[in-house]
Amino acid sequence: MVVSRTPVREALRELAAEGFVKMHEIKASQIIDKVKKLFLKSNYHINQDLIKLLQQAQKKETSPIGKSVLQMIISNNKISSKEEVPICQDTGLAVVFVEVGQEVHLVDGDFTEAINQGVKEAYEEGYLRKSVVDDPVFERKNTKTNTPAIIYTDIVPGDKIKFLVMPKGFGSENMSAIAMLKPADGEKVIVDFVVETVKKAGPNPCPPTIIGVGIGGTIDKAMVIAKKAIVRKINQPNKNPKFAALEKEILTKINNLGIGPAGLGGNITSLAVHIDYLPTHIAGLPVAVNVCCHAARHAEGIL
Amino acid sequence: MKNIIKITTPLDIKEIVNLKAGNFVNITGNIYAARDAAHKRFFELIEKGKRLPIDLKGQIIFYAGPTPTKPGHSCGSVGPTTSYRMDPYTPELLERGLKGMIGKGLRSQEVIDSMKKNKALYFAAVGGAAALIARSVKRSEVIAYEDLGAEAVFRFYVEDFPAIVVVDSAGKNLYETEPPKYKK
Numbered sequence: 434m435v436v437s438r439t440p441v442r443e444a445l446r447e448l449a450a451e452g453f454v455k456m457h458e459i460k461a462s463q464i465i466d467k468v469k470k471l472f473l474k475s476n477y478h479i480n481q482d483l484i485k486l487l488q489q490a491q492k493k494e495t496s497p498i499g500k501s502v503l504q505m506i507i508s509n510n511k512i513s514s515k516e517e518v519p520i521c522q523d524t525g526l527a528v529v530f531v532e533v534g535q536e537v538h539l540v541d542g543d544f545t546e547a548i549n550q551g552v553k554e555a556y557e558e559g560y561l562r563k564s565v566v567d568d569p570v571f572e573r574k575n576t577k578t579n580t581p582a583i584i585y586t587d588i589v590p591g592d593k594i595k596f597l598v599m600p601k602g603f604g605s606e607n608m609s610a611i612a613m614l615k616p617a618d619g620e621k622v623i624v625d626f627v628v629e630t631v632k633k634a635g636p637n638p639c640p641p642t643i644i645g646v647g648i649g650g651t652i653d654k655a656m657v658i659a660k661k662a663i664v665r666k667i668n669q670p671n672k673n674p675k676f677a678a679l680e681k682e683i684l685t686k687i688n689n690l691g692i693g694p695a696g697l698g699g700n701i702t703s704l705a706v707h708i709d710y711l712p713t714h715i716a717g718l719p720v721a722v723n724v725c726c727h728a729a730r731h732a733e734g735i736l
Numbered sequence: 737m738k739n740i741i742k743i744t745t746p747l748d749i750k751e752i753v754n755l756k757a758g759n760f761v762n763i764t765g766n767i768y769a770a771r772d773a774a775h776k777r778f779f780e781l782i783e784k785g786k787r788l789p790i791d792l793k794g795q796i797i798f799y800a801g802p803t804p805t806k807p808g809h810s811c812g813s814v815g816p817t818t819s820y821r822m823d824p825y826t827p828e829l830l831e832r833g834l835k836g837m838i839g840k841g842l843r844s845q846e847v848i849d850s851m852k853k854n855k856a857l858y859f860a861a862v863g864g865a866a867a868l869i870a871r872s873v874k875r876s877e878v879i880a881y882e883d884l885g886a887e888a889v890f891r892f893y894v895e896d897f898p899a900i901v902v903v904d905s906a907g908k909n910l911y912e913t914e915p916p917k918y919k920k
Contacts, residue, residue, distance in 0.1 A: 509865040
């Protein structure tokens with residue numbers, strides 16, 4: 434994927450020109466620009482589907498305080514979008530999911546450095562808060578660039594690079610949890626664990642939240658798919674009807690908790706529950722819950 | 737929208753005891769933004785017996801770290817961070833005259849007990865409403881710990897800053913009283 438030595442690059446170009454290999458040259462500078470634009474967009478503009486969902490929630494909410502809170506959230510999103518200022522002061526840790534087509538040939542730079550450079554430029558030039566500390570235990574010194582980003586890369590067929598960026602705030606990240614359940618626990622214990630996680634979080638993660646749930650895989654992979662599930666298209670249930678039913682059941686139980694918008698009471702505690710799942714080991718049932726605030730900031734782009 | 741009560745800083749004791757959990761308020765006057773790292777430094781000073789960079793008497797601390805200010809604006813986006821991380825430091829600050837805190841989320845019993853003892857208020861601002869809240873900040877300046885960047889101590893002059901009293905000086909806590917009404 435990354436070929437930087439000139440003779441090799443030239444040879445590949447020749448082969449590509451003669452049709453022996455398929456290749457799409459992408460420059461590191463294109464990655465920098467794309468990542469920068471996506472982080473700016475995701476920090477200023479909320480997704481349209483989510484705006485609709487918030488408006489519906491505002492109508493449905495029966496608590497007067499909850500209604501006022503939702504109205505403020507909706508107004509906030511209008512202001513941030515119109516003035517191109519951050520939706521939230523916590524402009525997040527920069528999470529980037531990348532799907533790299535196996536026929537992509539990156540030139541003039543380093544893949545990871547390019548992504549970090551894009552993040553750095555977005556946060557510096559876009560008046561976004563730099564919230565990253567280097568050593569997490571002792572010095573906790575701000576890196577002042579909001580880098581390094583958290584990057585997940587998948588190699589996929591094709592000749593494009595697809596980016597999904599997610600500035601992830603830590604009010605909600607701190608309320609996330611993982612459990613290694615027993616296979617015998619099944620559905621009921623999964624539901625209880627997710628609902629309990631949201632209950633314990635109470636007002637802290639800026640409800641109404643969006644809950645990403647990752648089931649299966651390994652302990653680490655379960656949380657990665659939970660995170661990605663957060664920004665799945667709103668109102669698009671899991672394709673597997675059994676998992677779709679599970680999403681619905683969990684959402685109902687969460688909203689029956691009464692936590693409400695900003696945790697000040699109400700019927701709307703979460704806007705959506707998105708489950709993703711993977712095959713897992715015969716001995717295990719990992720369940721990861723990644724909590725996200727009502728903004729679920731993200732943006733996608735292709736090179 | 738509920739009735740909104742206008743209050744000014746520094747808070748006086750009469751004003752404090754009259755405000756009840758559930759009241760919507762608009763705050764006008766100076767408030768101080770300080771979060772995790774600034775609280776840690778306050779404590780290092782207290783341990784050494786040194787003076788804090790702000791006189792806390794009657795004041796409100798806003799748990800927040802703004803985004804950088806965009807040209808043409810008076811302040812960057814600024815909303816509340818989650819308050820519980822400041823709980824270990826709060827009772828000591830209340831003993832030193834702090835009368836109000838703006839944040840989001842639950843507080844420890846120690847904080848609530850100290851609020852009752854010292855007659856103080858805990859306000860919630862809506863988490864994630866940072867662009868809206870920033871409109872009420874008319875002036876912003878760093879008054880201590882500039883090296884901490886967004887975690888520095890800021891003095892904000894605010895006009896009609898929107899907040900909700902969540903724990904009042906009698907210890908009544910909206911986070912405990914409201915959700916059960918909607919529980920099914």
